[in-house]
Amino acid sequence: MCGIVGYIGNKTIDKELVDGLKLLEYRGYDSAGVAVLKNDKIYTTKAEGNISCLEKILKNEENATVGIAHTRWATHGKPSINNAHPHISSDKEWAVVHNGIIENFGQLKNDLQHNNFTFSSETDTEVIAHLLQQLNCEDKINTVIKTCKMLEGSFALAIINKNIDGTIYLAKRKSPLYISLNNAETFVASDPICFAGKTQSYYSLNDDEFCEAKIGKLIFYNLNGETISKKPIEMTDFDIKIDKQNYAHFMLKEIQETPSILKRIVQTYKDNNAFDKINNQILKNINKIILVGCGTAYHAGLVGASFIEKFAKIEARCFVASEFRYNDPLIDDKTLAIFVSQSGETADTIMAHELAKQKGAITIALTNVLYSSLAKKVDFIFPICAGPEIAVASTKAYTAQISILNMFAKHLCNVRNNTNFNFIDSLSNLANTLKILDINCLEDISKELINEKTMFFIGRGLDYFTCEEASLKLKEITYINSQAYPAGELKHGFLALVENGTHVFVIATQKALLDKTLNGAHEASARGAKLVIATQFDIPKSQLKDIYKIISLQNFDEDLMPIASIGAFQMLSYLTSTKKGINPDQPRNLAKSVTVE
């Protein structure tokens, strides 16, 4: 959450900073701000709202040579100009932008107030600006290090000092921060996608590392203030232009990209099968597999656990990362732990990984970002090959994650039981024939949903997990209170909520469960529910009279149906969101990368 950008060079600084921020808007869009240094003075511009609000009031200071900028997802203090970053020390010597949470800021703030510092914001970050002033010494990087030693929690910091031209000071603990340079310019960002097309390589700061960044020169330090050397990372995978093309929104583009991503997964795993490393040698000691994630990634984990138990017959459980961390999970060196995270930066997932490692588990990251904090920590990486996902609500990454987990479950079965599943070919077949549902067929339903306050998804087995994900998509971008229920649980609460005209979406793709699911659906219909059924099966005529609408799905092997069915609901959520006048790429109060607890 929150995005940081820094720039040193001879281009118009404000513009460079804002262009960088636009690429990081997925990290938060409550407010934005820049600070630039010109003639020994720091100039700040801040705006409430997203980057376009900042862009409108930018002064484009001429002759500025260095600047830092920030897009905020509010943690401490409401979205407002006062709480927007950069924050400035009382003596106006220091400006700082921050991503993370300073856990001991209350105590630090009290101490600073006793020393007559006054605060103009409610943020935790402002303590850093005043601490820099309080601890200021001749050696500025030393001031930064001393300040960071006082901080508990997580931070990525970019800092400028009014007396030191052409320099940005950087610090990192638990929140990501990257630096890159060419001969004439130096760039700083929370995500190296900002460097694409500008430089060939970049540096990644590790926890408790610091950097003094100048033109043509980066000096790295450890917490003791000693200089350290770091190796650059070549830019490859993310060097992709982030561009909506002709689509109205990133979300629409990302949903439509799904078939081509599945093809890319097939090709990637054919060329270099990341599963091969999970061989008999490793598996002979494993008696349990756990999957851990948040939000959509958690739902992908639920589907994955089901695949693993079905195909590999290994006990598999999925956990929400924040619960896993505090429930003293029963795992040890016989556990294989898969951390599912599109971004690889979700704080709870990373902390859950730390716990699993401490307990001796073998760990895998199923991630889209191969340079992410999570990817750096795990034993093995399964890339999801989805390309940058910008819309806050995850779509193509989910479909990619469950596709890979489907293949992995079959790989485990092959290794364990000497079977011969050709899992790549079955996904390839789906990838070549999958079509994203025609928008027209969902238009009418989405028109009806715009006035709904409550609605439900019901399903059994794998379909129940699809219901959970479909329901989350709808909540995230339409703000409709939607709930998913196992179709066998309806009598235990759900039926009390059904009123005349309540929309109930029924996902029914598993033949053995079809009749039972339809029975539950008819019970809802008897209480007034409008049933919309998504299925690949022909519904018997006798059952049709109660059904309001049918969403016809393509027919694939049943274990692939979670991959084939979710697109319809991603699209339905998208259409409903846009009809309600919501920007589906940036739903209120949410952010794509949840880098704080």
Ligand code: G6P
């Ligand atoms: C946020 C995003 C979701 C995402 C979840 C987990 O809630 O808005 O789209 O599914 O975080 O993110 P991760 O990057 O760990 O998959």
